Amino acid sequence: MRTPNNIEKVKRKLADSPHRSSRRLSRELQLSRKTVRKILVDDLILFSYKIQILQKQSTVQKEKRLTFAKLIAGKVEKNEINIGNIDWSDEAHFHFSRHVNKQNMRIWGEEKPDPLDNKPLTQEKVTVWCAVGSKRIIAPYFYENNEGSRVTVNGVQ
Known part of the structure; x- marks a missing residue:
């Protein structure tokens, strides 16, 4: 009651x-x-809010992303890039350690909270990559090192 x-x-x-x-x-x-x-x-x-998990980014990284997005949008607008020739790719990370399942995690509150679960990029996980384009699909690819262990992708090779 x-x-x-x-x-x-x-x-x-x-x-x-x-x-x-x-x-x-x-x-x-x-x-x-x-x-x-x-x-x-x-x-x-009260409202039920999902936790948003965000990759930590510095101000410089955010500015670089915005600059790149504006550059590509301008090239598409001027027909310098044909979107039909682009392969769209994405990756998924499967975590081995504690990881918040945002589908099950809710916070009750009067207003939407700031992101609460910022995590470093160095968690132990497996990265799977796949691409889809107008002409082809590149099947899922698991990243491995020379010993055959699963690794994540970063700028250092």
């Missing part, structure tokens, strides 16, 4: 730890999940 007492209990629990899920709050306070969700959304006017 959404009583003033239950609303206060939920508010206090979230003050201790805003990372608690509504399911966990429900279990800890012995309230139905529906009641907890109603209290969070309707009474406390």
Whole structure:
């Protein structure tokens, strides 16, 4: 039930730890999940936010990315680059150590928080790369060193 007492209990629990899920709050306070969700959304006017995991970047790195993006956009606009001839690539990192699953991680709050999980690039992980273009697909590629161990990609070779 959404009583003033239950609303206060939920508010206090979230003050201790805003990372608690509504399911966990429900279990800890012995309230139905529906009641907890109603209290969070309707009474406390809170929203569930996903944690965003960002690569740490210096101001110089951000400026270089912006400069490059503007350069390429200008070349596309002037038809100096044909987008149909570009292979679009991406990579995925599979972590071996503690890693936040952002699909399951939520923070309850009145406004969107700043990114909370900045991590260095040196975590132990495997990098898989693939590219797709208008004319071909380059199959997934696992990066390995000379000993056959999986490695990540960086500027030093």
